[in-house]
Amino acid sequence: MYEQLPVPYGLVRFGVAPDHPEVKNCIEKFEEVASSPRFLYIGNVTVGRDVALKSLKPHYDAMLFSYGASEDRKLGIAGEDLKGVVSAREFVGWYNGLPQFQALEPALENGEEVVVIGQGNVALDVARILLTPVDKLRHTDITEQALETLSRSRVKSVRVVGRRGPLQAAFTVKEVRELMHIDHVQFEPINRSLYPPDIKKLPRVQKRIGEVMLKGTPPLSSHSTNSKSWALDFLKAPEQMNASSANSRQLSSIDFTHQTFAPDTDPFSKTAKVLPTEETSTLPASIAFRSVGYKSTAIPGLSDLGVPFDEKLGIIPNDQYGRIINPSTGPGSLTAGHVHGLYCAGWVKRGPTGVIASTMDDAFTSADVIIRDWESEVPFLNSPESDKSTGLGWYGVKDEVIARGVRVLDWGDWLRVDEMERLRGKNVGKEREKFVEVEDMLEGAGFVNFSRRG
Amino acid sequence: MAGAVLNKASLPRALQRASVDMSTSVKAARIRPFHCQSNWPSTAPVGVDATRWSAPAQSHIWNNFQPAAMPAFVRSRRAFSTSPTSQHGHIDPPKPGEERHVTFIDKEGLEHTFEVSDGDNLLDIAQDNDLEMEGACGGSCACSTCHVIVESDHYDKMEEPDDDENDMLDLAFGLTETSRLGCQVKMSKELDGLRVRLPSMTRNLQASDFESK
Numbered sequence: 002m003y004e005q006l007p008v009p010y011g012l013v014r015f016g017v018a019p020d021h022p023e024v025k026n027c028i029e030k031f032e033e034v035a036s037s038p039r040f041l042y043i044g045n046v047t048v049g050r051d052v053a054l055k056s057l058k059p060h061y062d063a064m065l066f067s068y069g070a071s072e073d074r075k076l077g078i079a080g081e082d083l084k085g086v087v088s089a090r091e092f093v094g095w096y097n098g099l100p101q102f103q104a105l106e107p108a109l110e111n112g113e114e115v116v117v118i119g120q121g122n123v124a125l126d127v128a129r130i131l132l133t134p135v136d137k138l139r140h141t142d143i144t145e146q147a148l149e150t151l152s153r154s155r156v157k158s159v160r161v162v163g164r165r166g167p168l169q170a171a172f173t174v175k176e177v178r179e180l181m182h183i184d185h186v187q188f189e190p191i192n193r194s195l196y197p198p199d200i201k202k203l204p205r206v207q208k209r210i211g212e213v214m215l216k217g218t219p220p221l222s223s224h225s226t227n228s229k230s231w232a233l234d235f236l237k238a239p240e241q242m243n244a245s246s247a248n249s250r251q252l253s254s255i256d257f258t259h260q261t262f263a264p265d266t267d268p269f270s271k272t273a274k275v276l277p278t279e280e281t282s283t284l285p286a287s288i289a290f291r292s293v294g295y296k297s298t299a300i301p302g303l304s305d306l307g308v309p310f311d312e313k314l315g316i317i318p319n320d321q322y323g324r325i326i327n328p329s330t331g332p333g334s335l336t337a338g339h340v341h342g343l344y345c346a347g348w349v350k351r352g353p354t355g356v357i358a359s360t361m362d363d364a365f366t367s368a369d370v371i372i373r374d375w376e377s378e379v380p381f382l383n384s385p386e387s388d389k390s391t392g393l394g395w396y397g398v399k400d401e402v403i404a405r406g407v408r409v410l411d412w413g414d415w416l417r418v419d420e421m422e423r424l425r426g427k428n429v430g431k432e433r434e435k436f437v438e439v440e441d442m443l444e445g446a447g448f449v450n451f452s453r454r455g
Numbered sequence: 456m457a458g459a460v461l462n463k464a465s466l467p468r469a470l471q472r473a474s475v476d477m478s479t480s481v482k483a484a485r486i487r488p489f490h491c492q493s494n495w496p497s498t499a500p501v502g503v504d505a506t507r508w509s510a511p512a513q514s515h516i517w518n519n520f521q522p523a524a525m526p527a528f529v530r531s532r533r534a535f536s537t538s539p540t541s542q543h544g545h546i547d548p549p550k551p552g553e554e555r556h557v558t559f560i561d562k563e564g565l566e567h568t569f570e571v572s573d574g575d576n577l578l579d580i581a582q583d584n585d586l587e588m589e590g591a592c593g594g595s596c597a598c599s600t601c602h603v604i605v606e607s608d609h610y611d612k613m614e615e616p617d618d619d620e621n622d623m624l625d626l627a628f629g630l631t632e633t634s635r636l637g638c639q640v641k642m643s644k645e646l647d648g649l650r651v652r653l654p655s656m657t658r659n660l661q662a663s664d665f666e667s668k
């Protein structure tokens with residue numbers, strides 16, 4: 002398993018919110034897999050940069066791409082690049098200690114009003130982290146820097162804005178319920194008319210989420226002074242982001258175009274479509290979080306292996322089981338030819354949605370088809386001279402990678418980093434204190450006298 | 456290529472069992488050995504502190520196993536998901552006279568009945584008996600991978616699922632009226648004779664999954 006960072010676990014470490022430690026228990030499963038003598042961890046090696054795909058190819062029978070989604074979707078509206086417009090993906094990476102985003106410096110002390118655009122679970126994670134009393138986060142594995150910034154935050158109100166209605170929102174009930182249970186945080190009641198008169202008739206999932214939203218939060222006692230609030234706005238599509246003045250680059254408000262349900266659509270169905278209206282409105286915002294989904298990209302060299310990339314869907318085209326297909330080698334997109342020996346799993350296979358359970362399930366399917374293919378003796382990576390791959394795997398490229406100055410971690414190295422992080426955490430009463438710089442991770446692994454990578 | 460030859464007994468329990476499963480094998484003639492990586496150097500590479508370098512255990516499984524021990528494609532036999540996990544509560548045998556019975560119907564439709572004690576939860580029971588139940592969050596009601604469907608009329612005798620359990624059930628694949636999370640159902644006298652089915656994990660892949668919005 003090649004991993005670009007020194008440390009494993011992807012979004013389970015750098016995505017899942019710090020106040021959801023139980024979700025990260027799946028790491029125990031991962032550790033079990035890693036303990037297999039047939040598993041090899043090659044950390045701190047970026048495939049496509051530190052090692053070319055075409056250099057790897059001769060040494061393997063099969064490769065599986067499960068490199069997730071390393072970008073996010075943009076809105077494509079004016080003012081999106083203003084100061085104060087933050088990508089939710091970067092913010093999440095920042096508070097979770099992803100080295101790439103440690104310099105983000107979200108200006109949470111700039112103002113009181115926050116707008117989050119998009120209504121998925123990531124949007125609610127962002128809202129919850131902003132609204133949770135910082136003392137409640139102190140014992141989690143959130144970074145020290147994030148705690149420090151959050152403790153200076155002046156944020157009082159968070160509005161999470163969606164372009165469709167409550168029954169089309171992408172978030173799940175647990176996350177909404179959690180937001181209803183934060184001390185001193187009031188939920189602005191939602192417009193009842195967005196729901197059918199009898200919500201009991203809705204399908205179970207929509208019904209339960211509707212009940213939570215309609216119930217809202219209990220009224221705050223009058224003497225709670227530093228109360229905060231949150232709200233869900235529906236049927237508003239972002240139109241443009243405005244600066245505070247003509248010669249300022251600082252965000253101050255966002256214009257929305259109101260939407261209405263298309264005439265041929267059932268407004269209470271999950272897939273309802275919306276159309277813009279003439280009506281517009283403006284929300285004040287000192288910070289806006291763009292949370293409209295992640296996006297996978299092609300890693301360099303895919304085409305050298307004959308692997309296409311679907312830019313529109315942001316996935317590697319596959320047969321839905323995990324075999325990578327190349328539409329140009331088959332008659333139709335679903336009967337396209339399998340690119341021998343190449344498979345995919347996770348977000349780069351299905352698109353950037355799904356929880357750990359569904360991603361796991363999907364990965365099992367990919368693993369199953371590899372075994373099935375192997376047993377049915379279809380060609381693999383270095384066919385037609387099949388079985389002619391060197392069989393060296395990582396050892397076929399290792400010297401070349403190390404000669405480039407790359408410091409490679411094996412599983413034992415990671416376990417040392419892991420142990421040090423836990424120790425650091427213990428000293429400050431946390432589950433772990435993550436290393437947030439690649440250099441520190443390498444040092445934690447015991448690499449000495451290494452030269453910093455440029 | 457120095458290195459200890461792995462024998463089955465020295466493998467972790469999960470793999471041991473997996474390798475046993477593998478002997479439900481395919482004909483040797485159909486087998487091509489997997490290439491394996493086994494030559495991690497035992498000395499530290501240049502630039503790496505030799506004191507922190509350790510060569511990983513050699514992994515010659517595929518070379519050393521008899522061809523008859525190569526894996527058949529058996530969907531339910533994954534080392535990954537059938538491995539017992541020590542972090543789950545260990546199941547003690549029931550006291551005489553207090554045995555409760557629970558039957559799991561697996562994805563192939565096979566029934567497995569166990570004698571268990573009051574208080575044991577279905578996730579622990581399934582994992583202790585190597586049934587395929589994931590339990591990714593370790594039984595903390597945060598993942599829905601321990602989803603079971605109650606087949607007997609015990610559903611109504613159970614305590615109602617609480618909000619947390621229902622919230623996770625909402626995410627479960629193939630939810631039914633009598634779905635529960637295995638980690639939240641504890642055996643009791645009332646539940647003696649309980650029958651639950653493990654939902655098929657195979658995702659029902661739909662074209663709509665691929666539709667862009």
Ligand SMILES: Cc1cc2nc3c(=O)[nH]c(=O)nc-3n(C[C@H](O)[C@H](O)[C@H](O)COP(=O)(O)OP(=O)(O)OC[C@H]3O[C@@H](n4cnc5c(N)ncnc54)[C@H](O)[C@@H]3O)c2cc1C
Binds near residue numbers: 013
């Ligand atoms: C903010 C957030 C919170 C979430 N919270 C939850 C939750 O509470 N519960 C839940 O069930 N699900 C949650 N999810 C969903 C869950 O995290 C995903 O379903 C799952 O992690 C996706 O797995 P993946 O393997 O496809 O991608 P990832 O987990 O992103 O793994 C991809 C890995 O590939 C590596 N990589 C990328 N490019 C390269 C390269 N060129 N070379 C080598 N390595 C590379 C990355 O560093 C990364 O480690 C959350 C997702 C997000 C974004």
Ligand SMILES: NC(=O)c1ccc[n+]([C@@H]2O[C@H](COP(=O)([O-])OP(=O)(O)OC[C@H]3O[C@@H](n4cnc5c(N)ncnc54)[C@H](OP(=O)(O)O)[C@@H]3O)[C@@H](O)[C@H]2O)c1
Binds near residue numbers: 119169239292
């Ligand atoms: N606790 C958890 O379990 C947890 C936590 C975090 C993430 N996750 C999972 O991780 C996955 C990714 O989450 P996510 O929140 O990034 O993505 P998501 O669930 O796909 O949500 C994206 C949201 O952005 C909206 N959107 C997209 N384009 C837009 C535009 N141009 N203008 C306005 N709104 C737009 C979408 O609305 P439309 O529907 O109208 O397109 C949707 O509400 C999800 O499957 C999620 O469940 C889970």
Ligand code: FES
Binds near residue numbers: 590595599600638639
């Ligand atoms: S094991 Fe995760 S919900 Fe039961």
